[in-house]
Amino acid sequence: MKSLAELQAIKEKMQNKVALRDGSGEMRVVVGMATCGIAAGARPVLSAFVEEIANEGLAGKVTVSQTGCIGICQYEPVVEIMEAGKDKVTYVQMTPEKAKRVVEEHIKGGKVVAEFTLANKA
Amino acid sequence: MIRAHVLICGGTGCTSSGSQKINEQFTASLEKYGLTEEVKLVQTGCFGLCALGPVVIVHPDGTFYSMVQPEDVDEIVSEHLLKGRVVERLVYKDTGEEATEVDVANLSLNDTAFYKTQNRVVLRNCGVIDPEDINEYIAMDGYAALGKVLTEMTPQEVIDVISDSGLRGRGGGGFPTGRKWALTAPNQADQKYVVCNADEGDPGAFMDRSILEGDPHALIEAMAIAGYAIGATQGYVYVRAEYPIAVNRLRIAINQAKEMGLLGKDIFGSGFDFDLDIRLGAGAFVCGEETALMTSIEGNRGEPRPRPPYPAVKGLYGKPTVENNVETFANVPQIILKGADWFKSMGTERSKGTKVFALGGKIHNTGLVEIPMGTTLREIIYDIGGGIPNGKKFKAAQSGGPSGGCIPASLIDTEVDYDNLTAIGCMMGSGGLIVMDEDTCMVDMAKFFLEFTVDESCGKCTPCRIGTKRLLEMLDQITKGNGTLELVDEMEKLCYYIKENSLCGLGQTAPNPVISTLKFFREEYVAHCVDKKCPAGVCKDLLSYVINKDTCIGCGRCAKNCPADAITKTDYIAPGHKLASYEIDTNKCVKCGACIGFCKPGAIYKD
Numbered sequence: 001m002k003s004l005a006e007l008q009a010i011k012e013k014m015q016n017k018v019a020l021r022d023g024s025g026e027m028r029v030v031v032g033m034a035t036c037g038i039a040a041g042a043r044p045v046l047s048a049f050v051e052e053i054a055n056e057g058l059a060g061k062v063t064v065s066q067t068g069c070i071g072i073c074q075y076e077p078v079v080e081i082m083e084a085g086k087d088k089v090t091y092v093q094m095t096p097e098k099a100k101r102v103v104e105e106h107i108k109g110g111k112v113v114a115e116f117t118l119a120n121k122a
Numbered sequence: 123m124i125r126a127h128v129l130i131c132g133g134t135g136c137t138s139s140g141s142q143k144i145n146e147q148f149t150a151s152l153e154k155y156g157l158t159e160e161v162k163l164v165q166t167g168c169f170g171l172c173a174l175g176p177v178v179i180v181h182p183d184g185t186f187y188s189m190v191q192p193e194d195v196d197e198i199v200s201e202h203l204l205k206g207r208v209v210e211r212l213v214y215k216d217t218g219e220e221a222t223e224v225d226v227a228n229l230s231l232n233d234t235a236f237y238k239t240q241n242r243v244v245l246r247n248c249g250v251i252d253p254e255d256i257n258e259y260i261a262m263d264g265y266a267a268l269g270k271v272l273t274e275m276t277p278q279e280v281i282d283v284i285s286d287s288g289l290r291g292r293g294g295g296g297f298p299t300g301r302k303w304a305l306t307a308p309n310q311a312d313q314k315y316v317v318c319n320a321d322e323g324d325p326g327a328f329m330d331r332s333i334l335e336g337d338p339h340a341l342i343e344a345m346a347i348a349g350y351a352i353g354a355t356q357g358y359v360y361v362r363a364e365y366p367i368a369v370n371r372l373r374i375a376i377n378q379a380k381e382m383g384l385l386g387k388d389i390f391g392s393g394f395d396f397d398l399d400i401r402l403g404a405g406a407f408v409c410g411e412e413t414a415l416m417t418s419i420e421g422n423r424g425e426p427r428p429r430p431p432y433p434a435v436k437g438l439y440g441k442p443t444v445e446n447n448v449e450t451f452a453n454v455p456q457i458i459l460k461g462a463d464w465f466k467s468m469g470t471e472r473s474k475g476t477k478v479f480a481l482g483g484k485i486h487n488t489g490l491v492e493i494p495m496g497t498t499l500r501e502i503i504y505d506i507g508g509g510i511p512n513g514k515k516f517k518a519a520q521s522g523g524p525s526g527g528c529i530p531a532s533l534i535d536t537e538v539d540y541d542n543l544t545a546i547g548c549m550m551g552s553g554g555l556i557v558m559d560e561d562t563c564m565v566d567m568a569k570f571f572l573e574f575t576v577d578e579s580c581g582k583c584t585p586c587r588i589g590t591k592r593l594l595e596m597l598d599q600i601t602k603g604n605g606t607l608e609l610v611d612e613m614e615k616l617c618y619y620i621k622e623n624s625l626c627g628l629g630q631t632a633p634n635p636v637i638s639t640l641k642f643f644r645e646e647y648v649a650h651c652v653d654k655k656c657p658a659g660v661c662k663d664l665l666s667y668v669i670n671k672d673t674c675i676g677c678g679r680c681a682k683n684c685p686a687d688a689i690t691k692t693d694y695i696a697p698g699h700k701l702a703s704y705e706i707d708t709n710k711c712v713k714c715g716a717c718i719g720f721c722k723p724g725a726i727y728k729d
Contacts, residue, residue: 001383002391004269007260014261020127021181021250028182033206043204050160054123063182064125066206 016060027062027107029053032078034069040076041095048096049079052103062107075121081106090118124162126203129179131249133168133335134328134367135489136175140192141165144176147195154196155204167336167371169249171236173488174214179249186234188214236487239505241468243476244329244452245492248336253371256378259339265384267455268343271350272392280351281307284454287462288474293319293410293447294522294551295627296473296540299454302444305434307352309442314354316345317438317445319415320361320368323407324523325574327554329478330448332490334361334368337452338375342398344451346385347458349396352444356397360415363402372400407524407578411626412445414580425582426626447552449478469495473539477550481507483557484514495539499529502538503557514559518642522551524571524578525631527638528564547638549631563660564643565650568635569597575632586629589620593633601661605651614640659728662713666729667706673725676701680717680726686710689717 001007031037031046049064070078075092079102082088089112091102098116105113114120130136130145145165152158169177174188178198185208187198194212201207216234232238242248251258259265271280285300306314318341322330333341345357361369376398379385387395401419408414409424416438418424437443453475457465469475473495479502482488486508493502499519503509510516518528521538527548529536536542540550558567572594581587596613599605617633617640624630640647649655656664669680671694681689681704688710695702706717706726718726 001265001389004273004390007265007269007390010257010260011263011266014257017124018251018258018261020124021129031206038205047160050123050125059123064123065182068207 019060020063026084028082029062029064029107030067030080030082031064032068032070032076032080033066034073036069036073037076037078040093042077044096045077045079045094045099048099049103052100053107056103056108058103058107072118075118078118091116092118092121124160125182126161127164127181128161128203129164129166129181129249131167131169131175131177132165132253132367133172133175133248133332134365135168135172136177137367139175141176143192144178144190144195147192148199151196151199152203155199157199157203161203164252165254166251167248167253168245168332168490170240170245170332170490170492171214171487172490173486177249183208184232186214187212235508236489236491236506239497239501240492241476241494242492243456243468244333244340244449244478245336245490246456247340248332248490251337253336253338254374256339256375256382256384259337263459264339264455265343267458268346268384269390271347271458272390272394277307277351277353280347280458283462284351284457287457287465288469288472289450289453289457289465290473290540291447292449292453292477292553294525294549296550299446299450302434302446303348303351305432306442306444309435311441313356313439313441314352315438315441315443316348316352316354316357317416317419317443318345318357318359318361318448318451319410319412319445320359320365320448321403321410321415322362322365322448322552323405323410323578324525324552324554326482326523326556327480327552329480329490329553331365331368332478333448333452334365334372338368338372339379340452340455341372341448342375342379342385344454345398346389346396347454348444348446348451350394352442354444355395356399358399358401358419358438360401360403360409360419362405364405369400369402376400406580407574408580408626408628411628414626415445416443423580425580426628428625449553470537470539470541472541477538477553479553479555481555481557483519484510484559484562485557486511493538496537498535498537500534502555503534507557510557510559514561517558517560517562518564519558520556520567520571520635521554522549522631522634523554523556524574525549525627525634526551526554527634528558528567528642530642532642547634547641549634561658561660563601563656563658564639564646565597565601565656566658566660568639569594569601571635572597572632575628579628579632583623583625583629585620585623586625586632589616589624590629590632592616593620593636597636600647600650601656602663603650603654603661605647607648607651610640610644610647610651665713666708667711667713667715667717668727668729669704669706669721670725670727671703671705672696673723674703675699675723675725676703677722678704679720679722680704683716683720685714685716686712688712 033042077094079091178187178190281303289299290296403409409418411426414424414426433443478492518530520528576590579586688707
């Protein structure tokens with residue numbers, strides 16, 4: 001170790017990998033995975049999110065987790081995206097293809113994909 | 123991408139309850155469900171709740187599973203990790219008052235009564251990072267303090283910050299750490315040393331072990347900082363060989379630090395060199411005494427030497443040496459990073475920061491807790507420790523192990539810090555806190571600790587070698603019913619004689635358990651000597667087992683199960699009963715107590 005900059009570089013690289021444990025990720029993607037969600041295909045949706053977020057190099061900023069029944073079973077698979085200081089966005093009837101667009105446009109681009117949201121369906 | 127981390131406790135407690143198997147099972151199950159790319163397994167150090175091991179935590183949810191068995195693992199993987207459904211039956215059940223109001227499924231570690239009131243400074247990384255991966259330590263600001271010290275501060279500035287923080291030795295003595303460094307720094311020598319005392323010997327104390335197991339790099343970083351402050355280039359960690367996991371992790375950590383150039387030559391390009399080696403101790407209690415420890419590192423029999431000269435002047439190999447305890451060192455990097463004022467904001471007037479206690483004995487949550495100095499004993503025992511099991515009453519807590527004293531129930535609101543404990547004739551010690559309920563005999567307890575110190579006395583000085591032996595003999599007489607009040611007085615005199623005349627801390631503190639029980643529980647000594655009774659019903663020679671002939675239903679189960687054939691049938695049939703009652707022949711009775719467990723109507727009692 002010859003300089004502080006070198007240490008800082010390791011720290012930044014590693015911080016992403018442990019951020020998950022203190023909940024310091026900036027954005028949370030929560031996939032509803034109760035029986036209804038799984039039956040409707042939540043699992044491939046979750047996998048798609050995990051894969052896409054990794055591909056985009058956003059793993060340090062975004063955590064993907066699961067939750068139980070959100071209560072709107074007819075709209076499953078349901079995915080909620082939470083970000084500090086912003087309203088929660090609920091995406092419904094998700095597919096792996098839609099997941100890719102959400103990662104690209106919402107998570108990366110910061111623009112909600114309105115056509116997939118609950119507000120658009122209800 | 124890794125979306126979930128499964129943290130499995132790999133401390134000594136959980137390892138002995140089978141966490142290694144759990145780890146293997148997780149590896150197998152994750153593979154089975156195809157989750158190896160998404161879920162990362164991390165073996166960490168101690169979480170603190172050792173009584174409930176093996177402990178597993180799943181992040182990002184923070185779900186806290188306790189007492190996990192290998193056969194439960196598949197369920198956690200298939201339900202929680204695959205489908206996102208928490209396995210509620212395995213989630214830790216909180217012991218706090220509001221426990222019932224907490225949503226079990228969402229109960230995360232930090233919400234539990236056990237963790238909520240804690241303030242984890244020293245233990246901040248224990249149970250959070252993988253201790254065998256230096257990168258995870260660096261992610262948690264690791265080695266940033268060493269970097270700051272070497273690039274921005276002079277040695278004197280380092281000493282000033284530590285002095286200003288008010289940090290005192292966590293090994294028991296409570297000597298100000300900054301002053302110790304300041305006394306060593308100006309002494310000129312061709313070589314100086316930094317020594318870490320990891321010879322944790324108090325029965326019931328295991329915080330140093332947990333730090334070594336859970337966050338070994340914190341110690342390495344702190345020792346390098348100390349080396350810079352006093353001008354030493356070589357350090358030794360003296361750790362007992364009975365801590366194999368701790369030794370192994372420390373060894374891995376030292377090697378990683380050397381590989382990365384965080385130990386060795388020209389660290390951070392500052393020109394400062396520091397090297398660190400491990401020395402294994404054979405587990406003698408006296409080697410926890412600083413001069414005996416240094417004698418042992420030098421390759422000699424671990425015996426203390428008279429002070430002065432103090433280690434600051436003539437320590438290891440006759441060179442100026444700073445010796446600190448593991449927990450003391452573990453505070454140092456954070457004081458450097460966050461400043462003396464941050465550290466001073468925790469604690470009491472003369473005891474700053476936090477203290478780690480190893481809670482043991484008659485308490486729900488056996489384990490490690492870290493609290494700010496000045497927390498009351500009541501909070502420690504009832505709020506964090508979850509109270510006394512089986513509805514028993516709290517009687518006393520022994521602080522400081524065999525060198526310390528007891529805090530009786532009447533002083534349960536004492537704010538725990540160095541000075542308050544000293545004021546009541548107790549001591550902080552290394553932080554072992556053994557909780558005792560009403561079934562504990564204080565004379566027997568004092569005898570237990572004296573047996574320990576008699577065994578561990580190195581024999582160099584007479585007051586300790588012979589004095590503690592005589593003291594134990596007197597206690598033995600009292601517990602056998604042969605004591606007199608004169609003997610108690612004589613014993614008390616001997617206690618002070620040993621204290622004043624012994625060479626080192628071992629002898630000087632050995633009589634403390636006797637002195638403090640005499641101070642707070644003298645009536646128990648009197649009961650043993652005058653009434654020939656043991657009020658707690660512990661000392662076998664002073665109690666007999668009796669059957670209440672009117673409540674005995676004559677089933678005979680006690681007689682069948684008596685190993686000494688001491689129970690026989692009588693002719694007496696109690697009114698309303700069909701069978702004759704039994705009686706115990708006190709001459710034959712070996713007082714094993716087995717009969718009580720077999721007596722359904724509860725007719726057998728201790729007298």
